[in-house]
Amino acid sequence: MARRVAVHLLILGLGLGVFRIAVVPAEVCPVVTTAQASEAVDEAAAWLLRGLGEDGRYVYGYDRDADQVSSDYNGTRHAGVTMALYQYAAAAGRPEVVAATDRGLAFMVDRLLSEGDWQAWLSPGEEVQLGSNALLVAALAMRRQATGDLRYDDVMRGVGRFLLAQQQPDGSMHGYWSPVTRRAVPVQGKFATGEAAWALALLAAAFPGEGWAEASLPTLDYLARRRDRDMGFLTRMPDHWAAYALAELGPGHLDQVRSDYSRRLAGYFGVRLRFEAQRRGSGINLAVRWVPGTPAGVGTAGEGIAAIWRLAQEDERLADLVPNLEDRLACFAGMMVERQSTAAEAAAYPRPGLVQGAWFYRGYVQMDDVQHVLSGLLAAIPLMEAREVAG
Amino acid sequence: MTTALLVIAYLAALNVARTRLGAPEGEGGRARPLVLAGGSLLALGIVAALAGWSGPLLGALQITPETFRIAAGIAAMLAGAYVLVAPRPAAEPAPAGGWAMIWPICFPLLAGPEVMALAVATGSGEGLPPTLAAAGSALAALFLVGLVPRRPLADRVLLWASRVLGLLLLLVGVWLAVDGIRDV
Numbered sequence: 001m002a003r004r005v006a007v008h009l010l011i012l013g014l015g016l017g018v019f020r021i022a023v024v025p026a027e028v029c030p031v032v033t034t035a036q037a038s039e040a041v042d043e044a045a046a047w048l049l050r051g052l053g054e055d056g057r058y059v060y061g062y063d064r065d066a067d068q069v070s071s072d073y074n075g076t077r078h079a080g081v082t083m084a085l086y087q088y089a090a091a092a093g094r095p096e097v098v099a100a101t102d103r104g105l106a107f108m109v110d111r112l113l114s115e116g117d118w119q120a121w122l123s124p125g126e127e128v129q130l131g132s133n134a135l136l137v138a139a140l141a142m143r144r145q146a147t148g149d150l151r152y153d154d155v156m157r158g159v160g161r162f163l164l165a166q167q168q169p170d171g172s173m174h175g176y177w178s179p180v181t182r183r184a185v186p187v188q189g190k191f192a193t194g195e196a197a198w199a200l201a202l203l204a205a206a207f208p209g210e211g212w213a214e215a216s217l218p219t220l221d222y223l224a225r226r227r228d229r230d231m232g233f234l235t236r237m238p239d240h241w242a243a244y245a246l247a248e249l250g251p252g253h254l255d256q257v258r259s260d261y262s263r264r265l266a267g268y269f270g271v272r273l274r275f276e277a278q279r280r281g282s283g284i285n286l287a288v289r290w291v292p293g294t295p296a297g298v299g300t301a302g303e304g305i306a307a308i309w310r311l312a313q314e315d316e317r318l319a320d321l322v323p324n325l326e327d328r329l330a331c332f333a334g335m336m337v338e339r340q341s342t343a344a345e346a347a348a349y350p351r352p353g354l355v356q357g358a359w360f361y362r363g364y365v366q367m368d369d370v371q372h373v374l375s376g377l378l379a380a381i382p383l384m385e386a387r388e389v390a391g
Numbered sequence: 392m393t394t395a396l397l398v399i400a401y402l403a404a405l406n407v408a409r410t411r412l413g414a415p416e417g418e419g420g421r422a423r424p425l426v427l428a429g430g431s432l433l434a435l436g437i438v439a440a441l442a443g444w445s446g447p448l449l450g451a452l453q454i455t456p457e458t459f460r461i462a463a464g465i466a467a468m469l470a471g472a473y474v475l476v477a478p479r480p481a482a483e484p485a486p487a488g489g490w491a492m493i494w495p496i497c498f499p500l501l502a503g504p505e506v507m508a509l510a511v512a513t514g515s516g517e518g519l520p521p522t523l524a525a526a527g528s529a530l531a532a533l534f535l536v537g538l539v540p541r542r543p544l545a546d547r548v549l550l551w552a553s554r555v556l557g558l559l560l561l562l563v564g565v566w567l568a569v570d571g572i573r574d575v
Contacts, residue, residue, distance in 0.1 A: 024454045
């Protein structure tokens with residue numbers, strides 16, 4: 001009988017060990033201070049600004065091991081980085097960042113084309129994209145918040161009308177417009193619809209009473225109900241842009257469908273960050289969880305969870321999520337502050353200026369990696385400050 | 392998790408029918424009542440301890456309750472699938488006297504890995520009182536089944552009941568895992 005007991009206990013012990021390693025490795029969330037997070041944000045913004053050329057383009061990507069700067073470029077990412085830098089300027093109170101980022105803005109504004117009553121910018125070598133124009137609106141909205149300067153209001157409205165021209169009766173959005181055929185291309189962009197919903201929500205905040213909020217709602221409903229199925233996704237897409245839009249519109253515009261969508265989004269971002277916290281990238285953990293995720297991927301989860309956190313603080317229906325949202329957001333901040341390349345690490349590479357302050361995925365960093373983590377950390381800082389005040 | 396689902400989860404995890412099939416029997420083909428009652432109380436104590444200390448336990452292991460729910464779900468799915476394949480437990484040699492309440496009643500028949508994982512998951516999620524109430528109800532049902540002589544309670548009936556409870560456990564596991572994934 002003792003042998004049978006031993007066999008059962010051995011199987012139980014082995015099972016527990018396998019579960020610990022493969023199913024529930026420790027979720028490690030480094031604790032960092034607000035000062036550390038602020039410093040990380042400063043370093044990230046400095047990395048983006050060091051890569052901003054006189055022509056208004058940013059460094060797109062850099063392979064630190066091969067010492068190779070990527071020759072690729074992408075208009076949507078350009079607009080996203082510009083938006084994040086204005087976000088940083090607004091949050092950190094850095095007017096000199098606005099002046100520098102205006103070169104990135106000029107790269108877009110100088111390429112505006114007009115059709116009917118709308119305007120849109122055309123990134124070189126691309127079609128007119130919904131996403132890049134939605135993020136131009138977002139960049140201008142952030143610039144407006146940072147400076148109070150109203151000089152681009154007409155551009156915001158003009159590009160906003162382009163977004164409306166792309167919007168379909170069911171709320172979906174055509175992702176492109178062809179300057180050759182002068183028609184919308186009836187194809188959706190993966191993230192563009194969410195970006196457009198957020199841009200419309202930002203327009204509503206900048207220009208209340210002009211109908212922009214009402215225009216964003218059908219698109220939000222489309223995202224909540226049909227987008228994933230229409231685009232053939234096997235799983236629901238954790239769309240942080242949609243989360244931004246929901247938070248910007250606030251509880252007053254959220255019916256039950258949109259509120260439920262907010263809750264679902266919180267779950268997607270939450271599980272993404274919980275699994276990210278399990279990743280060490282070494283030993284057995286490497287075999288079961290692989291390397292830490294792309295900074296852009298983790299950053300978008302941080303941005304998304306921060307957006308839903310802001311919303312949940314105002315919306316009673318989501319109030320039960322607040323403690324977990326705060327834990328995940330703090331965990332995101334801790335992980336990413338710890339993963340950022342330091343000056344000491346950067347010194348070991350041929351071009352330390354393209355390493356320091358960035359987040360790398362297997363030796364490579366892309367502009368949107370830094371952009372998304374920067375935005376996520378910016379959004380986490382108010383929570384960290386509140387926690388430090390509360391002790 | 393609703394109260395009804397919680398009770399179903401513990402009925403399935405403690406698998407009343409399968410435990411009855413493996414319980415040492417006394418006179419008249421009934422399970423030995425004191426052994427069954429004692430083993431059930433021990434198992435309830437383990438559930439209470441795990442559920443009551445689930446917070447500090449998960450904290451020490453650096454696992455969020457939401458992620459542990461996924462693990463508990465996987466454990467339940469594996470255990471449920473195993474019961475579907477082997478609805479009758481292996482015949483374990485039972486010691487004489489009261490020791491049988493520890494082996495094989497409490498362990499391995501009742502306090503298996505799926506029950507322990509469920510106790511931690513529901514203790515951290517639903518709380519200690521609902522967990523105890525659900526586990527207590529399931530163990531009370533086991534005790535009542537144990538009092539029924541085997542002659543009217545044919546093996547065939549218990550085996551099918553065991554399979555049904557195994558299937559329910561598998562479904563509970565799926566529900567738990569999905570809940571843990573969707574949670575923040």
